[in-house]
Amino acid sequence: MPELPEVETVRAILEKRVVGKTVRDVLIRYEKIIKNTSSEEFAARLKGAKLTDISRRGKYLLFIFDKAILLSHLRMEGKYLLAADNPYSKHEHVVFFFTDGSELRYHDMRKFGTMHLFETTDLISVMESEPLKKMGLEPFDDRLTPDYLAGKIANSKRSVKSILLDQTIISGLGNIYVDEVLFLSRIHPAAPGGTLDRASLKLLIENVRIVLNKAIAYGGTTVKSFQATDEVSGRFQNYLMVHTKAECPSCHRPVSKIRVAGRGTYLCEHCQIKPAGADYL
DNA sequence: CGCATTCCCTGGGTGC
């Protein structure tokens, strides 16, 4: 499941491989991927558009063309395929044909991914429109501080896992990395946000950055069907501490799998302690 | 308003 490190890995690869190309045509094989316009308008707008840059906001990829901006969210299983002289698979939903004869295919087994096309080249206005408008701070933004988090979750009974997964607070974290961050921070995933003190919030922010930096350095996590592209796999799965693990790397007790914030959650019940005085669970 | 639940999808796993 692509989270920030996986999206960033895809972004970097596509930047090298497709920036500078011009769209000759677009084929939409599954219309529901396109969210804010018709398939016809989508294809017509991109015909003749030159890709000048690829950016990222949270888990969204931003394809910056010279006459439009395309947002792409990979959700669970979306990926881009660069080599494409074979017949279409049933999971290839959008195909970009470039004037140099190459193709970029969007592949999404679960059809959960989304695309939004904006008929502007003004990045600021796109950032201020849905769906990016409500995005929270990037994890590496200097404005992400314990005070910022405290302001968002003061007295909140929501679980800290739910808070970290909330894209309107911090953008880019998903299930895997939240489990890892909470393990490193020795905080229980179900701990209510309001019970966390400033030191805990500071620790969480530090560990968010440590985990994401390491995951980006290793090219993301290859899990189940996720690969960065058809030819690149991430390696961070080899460095996971608790997510999908059977044994705690710290105390060697069994790792528990429970449900928090509607997500399968891995934790060490021994190492990830509840805040003092918490009476939940 | 805040938080929880439902929905969108399909491959993989399970039980019979």
Place this chain on the structure above:
DNA sequence: TGCACCCAGGGAATGC
């Protein structure tokens, strides 16, 4: 082997 069933989950929509 086949079939019914359930599960995984990010984010929008809906519900309380």
